[in-house]
Amino acid sequence: MASKKRFSYKAKLFSVVNVFFWILVFVFVSIQYSREREYKVELLDTRLQVYNNILLNEYAETGQLTNDAVNRLIPNKNIRVTLLDTKGNVLFESHNSSKIANHLNRPEIKNAIEHGHGYTIRRLSQVKDHEFFYSASARGNAIVRTALPYNVELSAVLSSDMAYIWIVLGATLIVNIILYFAISRISLGVKALHDIANRARNGKIEDFNTDELSDDELGDAARSIFAIYKELQDRTAERDRSMQEALFEEKEKMRIKHQLTSNINHELKTPVQSIRGCFETLLDNELPKETERHLMESGYQSAMRLSNLLEDVTLITRITDAKATLPICPVNVKDVIDGICEEVAQYKPENRMRIHVDVADNVAVEGNRQLIDAIFRNLINNAIAYSGGRDIYISAIEENSGYYKFDFYDNGSGIEAKHLDKIFERFYRIDTGRSRKSGGTGLGLSIVRNAVMFHSGEITARNHKYAGLEFLFTLKKTQNRIQ
Incomplete structure (x- = not known):
C-alpha cells in the first residue's frame, strides 16, 4: 500500500x-x-x-x-x-x-x-x-x-482598466514571493524542532548545531527542548552509570562476603580444632600438672586467637556494611598513639619494640576513635609480629587545608616487592605458618586500609629506603576544636 x-x-x-x-x-x-x-x-x-x-x-x-x-x-x-x-x-x-x-x-x-x-x-x-x-x-x-x-x-x-488589474496581480506576485521567504524563515524553527525529534529518536542529537537556529520564539523553544533533552540524556546516562556502579559494588560486596565467609570458615577450623583437641586430651587422660597447664595455655591462646578473629571480622563488617552506625567526632591522634604505646610497654620483652612518635599534641582528625585506634594498633602489632626490627617510627610529615599525611615504618627486614600490592587483602599472609604462630588473624592490614578509606584517606605501602616496611596514609583534618 x-x-x-x-x-x-x-x-x-x-x-x-x-x-x-x-x-x-x-x-x-x-x-x-x-x-x-x-x-x-x-x-x-x-x-x-x-x-x-x-x-x-x-x-x-x-x-x-x-x-x-x-x-x-x-x-x-x-x-x-x-x-x-x-x-x-x-x-x-x-x-x-x-x-x-x-x-x-x-x-x-x-x-x-x-x-x-x-x-x-x-x-x-x-x-x-x-x-x-x-x-x-x-x-x-x-x-x-x-x-x-x-x-x-x-x-x-x-x-x-485592465492595466490596474495587471498592476494588482503583479504586486500580488511580489508579495507572494516575499511571503514565501518570510514563511521559510518562520518555518526554520519548526524544522529545527522536527530535526531535534528525529535525532533524538535515532540517538544522534549530539550532532545538532544550535547556532543555526533562528533568533526568535521558535528558535528559543528549539534551544530549550534541545537543552532539556540533553539534560535528560545526561541524567539517564548518570543514572545508568550509577546503577552499573551500584550493581558492580553489590556484586563485589557479595563476592567479598562469600570470600570472607569461606576464609572465616577456614580460619576458624584451626583454633576450634586446637581448643577441642586440648579439652579432649584433658578429659580423656590423667596427665601431669605441667602437661595439663601446657594444654590449657594452648587452648587459651587458641581461644584468644578465635576471639581476636571474631572482633576483627565484626569491625571490618561494620566498616564496609554499617558505616552509618559508626559515630564521627574530632579525634586527637597523639592521645590515641600514646594510649597504644602504654599498652605495648606491658608486652613481654620479646614482643616489645621501641616506638618513636613525632606527632604534635594538636594533631586532630575528623573520624571514628575506634577506627583511628585500629589503624595505628594494627600497624604496630603487624610490625611487632612480622618485621623482625626493634624500632617503629610514627610521624605526621605533611599538612594542608584538608588532610594530615602520616608516615609509619619500622627498621625490620621489609618484604618482597611482589607482596606490596596484596598485603591489604583479607587473610593474605606472606608466611602462613609464621602468621598463625604469631596469633595474627590475617585481617589487620585490611582493617587498616578500610579504616583509612572510611576517613576519605589513601594508603600505600613500600619498603623504606633504609630498612623495614613503610606505610604512607592520609586522614581528614577536623575543623572543630577538641574539648
Whole structure:
C-alpha cells in the first residue's frame, strides 16, 4: 500500500496563507472592478443627461423637437433621441418615423418619472434590433431619452482598466514571493524542532548545531527542548552509570562476603580444632600438672586467637556494611598513639619494640576513635609480629587545608616487592605458618586500609629506603576544636 504523501509545515502554512491572500485579492479586485464599472456607467449617464437637459430646454422653448434641432444640439450622430410624455407615449423619435409602442414600462422611463432620471444598460431595442445604453430625464410633462448603441467601442469604455488589474496581480506576485521567504524563515524553527525529534529518536542529537537556529520564539523553544533533552540524556546516562556502579559494588560486596565467609570458615577450623583437641586430651587422660597447664595455655591462646578473629571480622563488617552506625567526632591522634604505646610497654620483652612518635599534641582528625585506634594498633602489632626490627617510627610529615599525611615504618627486614600490592587483602599472609604462630588473624592490614578509606584517606605501602616496611596514609583534618 502506497504511503500517504505528507506536506511539510512550510508548504502547509504557505498554502493556507497564500489561498487566504488570493481570496482577499480576488474579492478586492472584484469589488474594485464593479465600482469602476459603476463609476464609468454613471459618468456616461451623466453625459447623456447633459444632452437630455439641453433637449428638454429646446422642447420647453420651442414646444417641439426635430431632427435638425437634434443634429444641431448633439454632435454625436449615433445617439438616438426619443421624446415622450409622462404616459409613455412617444412624441418624437430621431431615427424612426413609424409609430412606436408605448414606453411606460421601460425601466429608464419608470425611474425618470419617479426620480427625475434613470438609465438601462444593454437592453435590446424593439425598433433597431440592437442593444443600447439608455438614459432618460424628466421635466414637467416631458421626458427625453437618449440612447447610445452598445457596441465594442462602448463596451471598452464601460469596462474596467485592465492595466490596474495587471498592476494588482503583479504586486500580488511580489508579495507572494516575499511571503514565501518570510514563511521559510518562520518555518526554520519548526524544522529545527522536527530535526531535534528525529535525532533524538535515532540517538544522534549530539550532532545538532544550535547556532543555526533562528533568533526568535521558535528558535528559543528549539534551544530549550534541545537543552532539556540533553539534560535528560545526561541524567539517564548518570543514572545508568550509577546503577552499573551500584550493581558492580553489590556484586563485589557479595563476592567479598562469600570470600570472607569461606576464609572465616577456614580460619576458624584451626583454633576450634586446637581448643577441642586440648579439652579432649584433658578429659580423656590423667596427665601431669605441667602437661595439663601446657594444654590449657594452648587452648587459651587458641581461644584468644578465635576471639581476636571474631572482633576483627565484626569491625571490618561494620566498616564496609554499617558505616552509618559508626559515630564521627574530632579525634586527637597523639592521645590515641600514646594510649597504644602504654599498652605495648606491658608486652613481654620479646614482643616489645621501641616506638618513636613525632606527632604534635594538636594533631586532630575528623573520624571514628575506634577506627583511628585500629589503624595505628594494627600497624604496630603487624610490625611487632612480622618485621623482625626493634624500632617503629610514627610521624605526621605533611599538612594542608584538608588532610594530615602520616608516615609509619619500622627498621625490620621489609618484604618482597611482589607482596606490596596484596598485603591489604583479607587473610593474605606472606608466611602462613609464621602468621598463625604469631596469633595474627590475617585481617589487620585490611582493617587498616578500610579504616583509612572510611576517613576519605589513601594508603600505600613500600619498603623504606633504609630498612623495614613503610606505610604512607592520609586522614581528614577536623575543623572543630577538641574539648
